[in-house]
Amino acid sequence: MNPRIAIDAMGGDEGVSVMVAGAALARHRHSDFKFLLVGDEARIKSALDDHPNLRSASEILHTDEVVSGDDKPSQALRKSRGSSMGLAINAVKAGDAAAAVSAGNTGALMAMAKVALRTMPGIDRPALAALLPTLIDSDVVMLDLGANTDCDAGNLVQFAVMGAAYSRVIYGFDRPRVRLLNIGTEDMKGTDELRDAAAHLHDSTRLAMDFQGFIEADKINRGECDVVVCDGFSGNIALKAIEGSARFVTDLLKRAFTSSFRSKVGFLVSRPATELLRHHLDPNNHNGAVFMGLNGVVVKSHGSASVGGVANAVEVAARLVEEDITDRITRDLASIANGGDTAS
Amino acid sequence: MNPRIAIDAMGGDEGVSVMVAGAALARHRHSDFKFLLVGDEARIKSALDDHPNLRSASEILHTDEVVSGDDKPSQALRKSRGSSMGLAINAVKAGDAAAAVSAGNTGALMAMAKVALRTMPGIDRPALAALLPTLIDSDVVMLDLGANTDCDAGNLVQFAVMGAAYSRVIYGFDRPRVRLLNIGTEDMKGTDELRDAAAHLHDSTRLAMDFQGFIEADKINRGECDVVVCDGFSGNIALKAIEGSARFVTDLLKRAFTSSFRSKVGFLVSRPATELLRHHLDPNNHNGAVFMGLNGVVVKSHGSASVGGVANAVEVAARLVEEDITDRITRDLASIANGGDTAS
Incomplete structure (x- = not known):
């Protein structure tokens, strides 16, 4: 059983399409990778249409709350339970994923990861x-x-x-x-x-x-x-x-x-x-x-x-x-x- | 009466020839510049042979003591009275020059300039x-x-x-x-x-x-x-x-x-x-x-x-x-x- 990686699909300037395509490329190179894709389910599903190889290795965790680039760390922390970034980190904390990758706001990611994973x-x-x-x-x-x-x-x-x-x-x-x-x-x-x-x-x-x-x-x-x-x-x-x-x-x-x-x-x-x-x-x-x-791997793209x-x-x-x-x-x-x- | 510039002729990787040639080039561009060339008199005179234009605008202050690149600031301070760097700075302090230029050891130059000029x-x-x-x-x-x-x-x-x-x-x-x-x-x-x-x-x-x-x-x-x-x-x-x-x-x-x-x-x-x-x-x-x-202009080349x-x-x-x-x-x-x- 291979450990899987939680992807904050909503972060980054280009959002879902680039995050999903990036995960698909990584999966193309390493066929044992598994993913938890966190974010807007409809948009993730739509992005997955182009990547059947990734779809078979992924589970989707839906949320429509996102951390914005302007959120201060203190504001972001209030979104720990509901946002795509927070849910990706919490998946690591709960053992549902071995690592989280986000392209969102760095300060928010650091604050959330530190509080959640210690x-x-x-x-x-x-x-x-x-x-x-x-x-x-x-x-x-x-x-x-x-x-x-x-x-x-x-x-x-x-x-x-x-x-x-x-x-x-x-x-x-x-x-x-x-x-x-x-x-x-x-x-x-x-x-x-x-x-x-x-x-x-x-x-x-x-x-x-x-x-x-x-x-x-x-x-x-x-x-x-x-x-x-x-x-x-x-x-x-x-x-x-x-x-x-x-x-x-x-x-x-x-x-x-x-x-x-x-x-x-x-x-x-x-x-x-x-x-x-x-x-x-x-x-x-x-x-x-x-x-x-931290007690868990968090990577900022x-x-x-x-x-x-x-x-x-x-x-x-x-x-x-x-x-x-x-x-x-x-x-x-x-x-x-x-x-x-x-x-x- | 134009203010003159004291040149530590002994500092720098290439020593006297480059410092004197550099002063000569500046004098070529600004005919009102005057210089106090501090260092080994024989070598300065020899370098001046190629720059008659600079010679007429310069006075030489002889010393054979130099601050080396390896001298720590504390060691250099002991050479304040005798070295080419120290004498160039002291000329500014005494009003014999309006500025000092040295290509020597930066730490030594800062220490000496700070102590002498305050x-x-x-x-x-x-x-x-x-x-x-x-x-x-x-x-x-x-x-x-x-x-x-x-x-x-x-x-x-x-x-x-x-x-x-x-x-x-x-x-x-x-x-x-x-x-x-x-x-x-x-x-x-x-x-x-x-x-x-x-x-x-x-x-x-x-x-x-x-x-x-x-x-x-x-x-x-x-x-x-x-x-x-x-x-x-x-x-x-x-x-x-x-x-x-x-x-x-x-x-x-x-x-x-x-x-x-x-x-x-x-x-x-x-x-x-x-x-x-x-x-x-x-x-x-x-x-x-x-x-x-500082109470005086010191420039590091x-x-x-x-x-x-x-x-x-x-x-x-x-x-x-x-x-x-x-x-x-x-x-x-x-x-x-x-x-x-x-x-x-």
């Missing part, structure tokens, strides 16, 4: 983790990306454990290379929280990671480490700065390529090269931010994700369930508590 | 400000970029005043558009410090700026605001993330363009376009980070800056002196103190 033993605060592209074949896991504005050293150590477990699940690395985001690599750089977390991780030699100290933000995409750990404020700033800068450069490039006839000709001739660039930078190829540290992007998010959720991410994190936390750590 | 009245902490490229004709001023790891609301308000003064001096804007870097644009987002600073700036209607609230890091380069204000930790993370991401995209582009014969042909045909991109992203065209808030980059840094220093940046900041601070601010 943090797992040994984790004080959940964190939002995502995959970022690098110069090498594997993506880098980065967390926290915005769940916690302030973090203490203990939170950062827990994020490192969760990020390393994520990297091991996705890429099968035995000991992912982990670094803390800082404004310099020397021991004395940064905040007290960062220095304390670094000391703690250096001393915790039995963890399933290779902790390598600090990393500066210009190295995140170089492929020199597998997990970047930071508080949610810095992480959000870094993530958005990276996205904005990549967009800035490609905008300049477009402008340059359309500035003269000669450039236009060059652009047409070299289009396969720029397509390759677009493919590598396309957020859909890295879609699926994971809300880590980007609001504007394509069908392929939604399928990637579904596959991330399935992989985390299959590889039992929660159990891996629990074991690593136990190794800190049971003497893997000489500092405390 | 913060100007009304400023609690100095900040490092730089110009970043945008999609529009003017660069965006961003500060603090690393001088202060933690900042309170008062610091952020002072940085806003200094950054706006910088933007007015460089571009002549009457009321530069100022924003605070945050992880969202809604009022309740971010830290207490950011929310308090925003409330204070919204209420300070008589300041020579148009305060427009928060900005997220993906918008820094869009040209939608003229000054981005942040604490030194966030600013350093954002700046390096932007640099790293731009380099990442151009590295991918290079890889893509060399992946097939067709792409190579396209690249050659469209080289003017990629040259334009390179020009726009070249840090030399935005060289010269200003250490703001990038260690690997080209001759053109050094000339830009010298011109930034000269412009700040000519336009009396210190006086502008003082007047704005007074407008906060004298009732421009209804909140305090």
Whole structure:
């Protein structure tokens, strides 16, 4: 019996059709996937007409209440029992699904998931983790990306454990290379929280990671480490700065390529090269931010994700369930508590 | 009688030759510039042989002591009286020069400048400000970029005043558009410090700026605001993330363009376009980070800056002196103190 994935079919800019088509694509690639599709039954059924393969593997849970993009977390919490997002999360809580995927309002999703699923033993605060592209074949896991504005050293150590477990699940690395985001690599750089977390991780030699100290933000995409750990404020700033800068450069490039006839000709001739660039930078190829540290797997798909992007998010959720991410994190936390750590 | 600029001729990866050639280029563009060249006299004289135009406008201050790139700020401070960096700063303090330019160790330069020149009245902490490229004709001023790891609301308000003064001096804007870097644009987002600073700036209607609230890091380069204000930790993370991401995209582009014969042909045909991109992203065209808030102008040139980059840094220093940046900041601070601010 395969665990199934609850899909909030109503979230995302495009709504039902993209979410259902994304689930269908994931199911096309993995014939053992099962789904609980949550949302407006008529619209889901209509979308399923195009995907008989998905229909046979899905159950529909009807609701006509939705969380809107403008709902504040406090407003969204009032929709916990009735909305498609809330019902998808509650299905995980009740054991009716092993993971939930939503493309809805991130703040609402985090608030609902935290209240419904609670943090797992040994984790004080959940964190939002995502995959970022690098110069090498594997993506880098980065967390926290915005769940916690302030973090203490203990939170950062827990994020490192969760990020390393994520990297091991996705890429099968035995000991992912982990670094803390800082404004310099020397021991004395940064905040007290960062220095304390670094000391703690250096001393915790039995963890399933290779902790390598600090990393500066210009190295995140170089492929020199597998997990970047930071508080949610810095992480959000870094993530958005990276996205904005990549967009800035490609905008300049477009402008340059359309500035003269000669450039236009060059652009047409070299289009396969720029397509390759677009493919590598396309957020859909890295879609699926994971809300880590809860008693259950919750994955946020980007609001504007394509069908392929939604399928990637579904596959991330399935992989985390299959590889039992929660159990891996629990074991690593136990190794800190049971003497893997000489500092405390 | 024109004010002159003290040049730490020994800093930077290339040392004397690039610093002297950079000063010569600036002098070539502005025949009224005068210089105090600080460092090894024999090497400076030798470098001046190629630049008779600069020699006639320069005095040499000899020393053979230098601050190295590895010196910690505390070690560098012991070289305040004897090193080329220390003597250049002390020339500003003594009134022998109106500004100092160095391409040496940033931490050392900040420590020495702060101790020798002290913060100007009304400023609690100095900040490092730089110009970043945008999609529009003017660069965006961003500060603090690393001088202060933690900042309170008062610091952020002072940085806003200094950054706006910088933007007015460089571009002549009457009321530069100022924003605070945050992880969202809604009022309740971010830290207490950011929310308090925003409330204070919204209420300070008589300041020579148009305060427009928060900005997220993906918008820094869009040209939608003229000054981005942040604490030194966030600013350093954002700046390096932007640099790293731009380099990442151009590295991918290079890889893509060399992946097939067709792409190579396209690249050659469209080289003017990629040259334009390179020009726009070249840090030399935005060289010269200003250490703001001191009793005197101190400009940091990038260690690997080209001759053109050094000339830009010298011109930034000269412009700040000519336009009396210190006086502008003082007047704005007074407008906060004298009732421009209804909140305090």
